[in-house]
Amino acid sequence: MPSSLFSIPSPPLVPVEGLAEGFPVRRIFCVGRNYAAHAAEMGNEVDREAPFYFTKSAHALCLSGQTIPYPVGTNDCHYEMEFVVAIGADAKNVGTSNALDAVFGYACGIDLTRRDLQGAAKDKRRPWDLGKDFENAALIAAITTVREFGAVSRQRIGLVHDGAQVQSAALSDMVWSVPEIISHLSQFYHLGPGDLIYTGTPAGVGPVQPGSRLEGWIEGLAPITVEIA
Numbered sequence: 001m002p003s004s005l006f007s008i009p010s011p012p013l014v015p016v017e018g019l020a021e022g023f024p025v026r027r028i029f030c031v032g033r034n035y036a037a038h039a040a041e042m043g044n045e046v047d048r049e050a051p052f053y054f055t056k057s058a059h060a061l062c063l064s065g066q067t068i069p070y071p072v073g074t075n076d077c078h079y080e081m082e083f084v085v086a087i088g089a090d091a092k093n094v095g096t097s098n099a100l101d102a103v104f105g106y107a108c109g110i111d112l113t114r115r116d117l118q119g120a121a122k123d124k125r126r127p128w129d130l131g132k133d134f135e136n137a138a139l140i141a142a143i144t145t146v147r148e149f150g151a152v153s154r155q156r157i158g159l160v161h162d163g164a165q166v167q168s169a170a171l172s173d174m175v176w177s178v179p180e181i182i183s184h185l186s187q188f189y190h191l192g193p194g195d196l197i198y199t200g201t202p203a204g205v206g207p208v209q210p211g212s213r214l215e216g217w218i219e220g221l222a223p224i225t226v227e228i229a
Helices: 036-041 115-123 178-185
Strands: 027-032 052-056 061-063 066-068 077-079 081-087 103-111 138-140 156-161 164-170 195-198 213-218 224-228
Touching: 061 066, 081 156, 081 178, 103 195, 103 213, 103 224, 138 195, 138 224, 178 195
Parallel strands: 027 195, 061 138, 066 224
Antiparallel strands: 027 052, 081 103, 081 195, 103 138, 156 164, 156 213, 213 224
16 A cells, blocks of 8 residues: 555544543534525425435534634625534434444534525525535534433524624424434435534524634533634
């Protein structure tokens, strides 16, 4: 085997509440339009036949508590607060009844979106990569294990932007539940340890500016914070 020409940075390990070891990230999957109210505010309808996805590179990952630069190439960057599922076991062609066996834990996440670039791609029926996959676009807080978090039910999810609450919903408002998402996604990918699934955002998304501070929370999980420089 040839030796490497140069070294590349590895994605950061995501802290795990109560553990010394971190969670290594392999891939990031994101569910689109998984809250009906958010789909409506964006002028879309929910496809109730099946969930749909986009991806982010692992190097888009950014840990909570940091100050990040305003993303390049956009004049309209939006926040999207999300419930993140961390996969800790293999899941291939699994059913909904045993899909949760693959879950290691859960975390608060924020999907940053270059909305102007996403909108231009939609208008031309092109992929969303430029709008969704860029540096610091996948924010995440510390992971809480399944044992500590318990069952996903009606836990509240929300986000505060510069001191004002802008997003608030219940996890039970998701169109597609966590078992349904894992089961469906596992028909197309061999899911495994290190995979993250961002499960969609409630209504109330909006733009950030240099100087913005975001504080996101989900009942039972470590909160997420980020400042935009």
